[in-house]
Amino acid sequence: MTDLFDIHIILKIGFLILDVFYIIFLFVVLNRVSSMSKIIREIHDAIILKFVAVIKVLFAISLFLLGLAIL
């Protein structure tokens, strides 16, 4: 029982670390997309907005997972 409890704690911490790294990675992606959109852009800038929207959705899911890992 104690072992199982330890495994749960280790898994929780592991997932927490993974999720935090993932969120940092998403920030990098978001930064890159916005910097590239300044170098080259198409008239239908909606594509860049779609990219940003996708990243926001990923952020939301990762934050949800972060909450799930903490609780």
Added chain:
Amino acid sequence: MPDLFVAKKAKGETKSSSSLPLNLSKDRAGNHPHMFTSLAINPDGIFFEDKEEDEKILLFIRRHFITNLRWILLAIALALIPIPLIYFRDTFSFLPFVNLPLRFITFFLIFYYLVIFTYMFVNFITWYFNIGLITNKRVIDIDFSGLIYTNVAATKISLVQDASYTQIGAIRSFFNYADVLVQTAGTLDNFIFEAVPQPEKIVKIVESLIGKRADK
């Protein structure tokens, strides 16, 4: 000496189009590039940093979309892996992952698919932002590799000396894409547009631009 034959002017032909190189004035296909466009001739509505007012983009080049097939197939394969593991849970009970509480499995699966989706997304934006532009004044190569490397190189069209392409392999021949090499004068770097569709058309257009310079 009187002209024996004078070609009739096409109905839709405008003054501006006649000033463009040979192939560009005729071929107006792909003027409105969409999300998956690999090659656009005379594209409308594309802007880049430091674009001059009288500068006109003649060619907009990306890698052929088929070059994305490898990561698409890999992502599909990775996405399919957990399905048999969950479906035949009893058979795979020797694996420690399968015996975890449902909460952890759910968390792991959501995170797993999130990573796969991000992998696809990053690969797609890498392809999307890897662009070559040929304008009436410059050749521009925007290299976006991974998430930490960006290289923007440009040279004047007057410094371009030659253009050629290399097409090796059955797949490249079948889908008609190749590496286009634009050679510049002296010690300046050459431009390589990798795996671009319709290479012969691109080479012809670049050559016509060089010819145009020689005429002046």
